[in-house]
Amino acid sequence: MKVSFAHISDVHLGTWRNERLNELGYKAFEKAVNFIINEGVDFVIISGDLYDVSNPKVEVIDLATRELKNLKDHEILVYGIMGSHDFSPSNKSMIRPLITAGLFKDVWNAELTEDGKIKLNYCIEPKTKIKLTGLRARKRGLEIEEYHILDRKSLETEKGPKIFILHTMLNELKPKEFKDMESTPKSLLPQGFEYYAGGHLHKTVPEKLRKDEKSFKIDNKTKIIYPGSLAPTNFRELEQYQFGGFCIISGDIDIESQTSNLNVRYIPIKIKEVITLFIDCNNKSITQVQDLLKDKISYTSFDDKIVTIRIYGTLSSGKTYEFRTNEIIQKIKKKGAYEVLINKSALTSKEYTHISVVVGKTNEEIENTLVHEHAQKIRIKSINRNDIENKIHDLLSVIGKEREEGEKVKEYNEKIVNDFIDIFQLEEEREF
Numbered sequence: 001m002k003v004s005f006a007h008i009s010d011v012h013l014g015t016w017r018n019e020r021l022n023e024l025g026y027k028a029f030e031k032a033v034n035f036i037i038n039e040g041v042d043f044v045i046i047s048g049d050l051y052d053v054s055n056p057k058v059e060v061i062d063l064a065t066r067e068l069k070n071l072k073d074h075e076i077l078v079y080g081i082m083g084s085h086d087f088s089p090s091n092k093s094m095i096r097p098l099i100t101a102g103l104f105k106d107v108w109n110a111e112l113t114e115d116g117k118i119k120l121n122y123c124i125e126p127k128t129k130i131k132l133t134g135l136r137a138r139k140r141g142l143e144i145e146e147y148h149i150l151d152r153k154s155l156e157t158e159k160g161p162k163i164f165i166l167h168t169m170l171n172e173l174k175p176k177e178f179k180d181m182e183s184t185p186k187s188l189l190p191q192g193f194e195y196y197a198g199g200h201l202h203k204t205v206p207e208k209l210r211k212d213e214k215s216f217k218i219d220n221k222t223k224i225i226y227p228g229s230l231a232p233t234n235f236r237e238l239e240q241y242q243f244g245g246f247c248i249i250s251g252d253i254d255i256e257s258q259t260s261n262l263n264v265r266y267i268p269i270k271i272k273e274v275i276t277l278f279i280d281c282n283n284k285s286i287t288q289v290q291d292l293l294k295d296k297i298s299y300t301s302f303d304d305k306i307v308t309i310r311i312y313g314t315l316s317s318g319k320t321y322e323f324r325t326n327e328i329i330q331k332i333k334k335k336g337a338y339e340v341l342i343n344k345s346a347l348t349s350k351e352y353t354h355i356s357v358v359v360g361k362t363n364e365e366i367e368n369t370l371v372h373e374h375a376q377k378i379r380i381k382s383i384n385r386n387d388i389e390n391k392i393h394d395l396l397s398v399i400g401k402e403r404e405e406g407e408k409v410k411e412y413n414e415k416i417v418n419d420f421i422d423i424f425q426l427e428e429e430r431e432f
Contacts, residue, residue: 004250009199010229014060015052028231047199048083048167054093068103108136134165141182155190198226215265286318302337312346
């Protein structure tokens with residue numbers, strides 16, 4: 001039986017605070033959908049984090065709905081799981097309307113057995129009869145606990161071609177730069193699947209997929225594929241990867257012998273060219289660094305490109321806040337740049353005491369580290385420290401919610417209060 005399907009992960013629609021960069025993420029999704037339709041695949045897998053948050057802006061929901069409907073109109077069904085970003089513990093994720101409308105089939109279908117194990121049920125893809133299942137993600141890697149109580153035997157004894165979808169990092173495949181990411185041993189995955197559609201890691205695994213951009217045969221050593229993010233979601237990804245992409249898997253599956261001959265190829269999605277500038281400030285004064293920047297700006301073409309500037313090192317004189325980043329951004333934009341991002345988190349000065357921070361981490365990673373350290377110092381009777389850490393994250397998430405368009409202030413306030421009550425599991429009735 002001939003089969004072909006697309007594997008997308010970590011789309012993170014709406015991830016940027018900068019709306020011009022968000023628009024590039026939207027265009028990347030649209031471009032991927034158009035490619036998939038032209039390719040004529042049997043179905044699509046999204047292995048988590050279609051949205052950057054469980055309750056995104058209406059523009060984001062509208063875009064996702066339109067593009068998934070486009071796939072359905074071409075008789076291409078979409079299967080997947082919720083990732084750590086679009087998952088909601090209260091089941092209020094905006095993935096739900098997509099499921100209800102038949103635009104997204106959540107393959108996570110679990111039940112608890114009498115002996116306390118998690119039994120996953122299969123979803124059968126009608127065109128190919130491939131059986132799909134998977135384990136949804138939860139915030140901060142809490143789904144890892146579920147891998148330890150997963151009923152693997154029932155999954156492994158099921159006959160027929162099978163695909164497992166996950167949004168979790170595996171110890172054996174973890175790149176060195178992600179050593180602090182929560183992960184689980186590969187041995188906890190159920191065996192005997194034709195393909196494992198991975199998500200959560202914003203880097204292509206294996207790396208040769210992205211580097212060669214050629215197809216290669218899937219074997220027992222390369223059945224677990226992480227396509228990385230569909231488009232860069234932060235400064236570091238723009239700087240290191242410049243673009244994202246997804247995978248197309250195609251080949252033959254013999255249902256009777258339960259063998260497969262599949263190939264995978266990486267499809268890059270390039271929207272804007274990225275120029276990266278590195279400014280070494282070691283043993284230089286503010287004036288010297290500014291002159292260096294002026295020179296680089298003067299002889300570099302920025303037409304319709306994204307520009308990232310990483311300023312690092314220890315100034316010999318001057319203070320870090322004396323950098324007029326807004327002036328630098330405006331000068332580069334006047335030369336035609338699409339957008340300019342400056343990162344000076346690794347910049348220090350001999351003229352003041354440096355506050356130690358983790359350099360090269362995303363805001364989310366820094367936040368996770370600080371919350372973890374803080375939670376370890378708190379002691380509350382009847383609440384363990386892991387629960388304290390989770391509640392802090394939940395509180396930050398609630399505080400960061402914006403009022404939706406057309407939502408009244410009173411309704412917004414009541415929703416925030418109700419979220420707080422849910423977090424602390426309060427039962428007392430209150431009047432507002």
